[in-house]
Amino acid sequence: MDPEQKWRRDDMKSGRLLLAHRQMLSHRWHNRFMLVITKHRVAPEEMRDWLDSAKAAIAPLAARPGCLSVQIGLATDEADLVVIVSSWESVGDYRKALSNFDVKAQSIPFLSTAVDESSAFEVVFESRDGEAIDHAPARAWDADIVGLGDAAGSSIAHRIEH
16 A cells, blocks of 8 residues: 555544544533532541541542532431532543543542442433423433344344354
């Protein structure tokens, strides 16, 4: 392949990637509000020191673009339960924030001490200024039951086996 053909092939490939990236950015799920909720168990006698550490650890995360707010809440009926809730303009903003050096160095190690459960949530309903707003979820309702090849039927599975 001569250099001109290779350049054209690479240019077409990068053009397709750029188009796919533009489509992803304009896709409805990219601009979805997101909540990240982590629960932490803290001994009551360690709570004051823990809260000081939590504030310092989440500061780099709260400073990232797209972070709307970060809140720390104490459970009213369990003395050792604390929640950290952050709100984000989009999934993309949250993912970009996680790649920041200061966030990796300070926030992530602290947040990784949370109770092991799902922590990232897509906003599907909100009530703001008296207005009820429904958002269609970006994640398919059947995402956990439909596997690769299921939607295409048995003909795909048959072709893969042979």
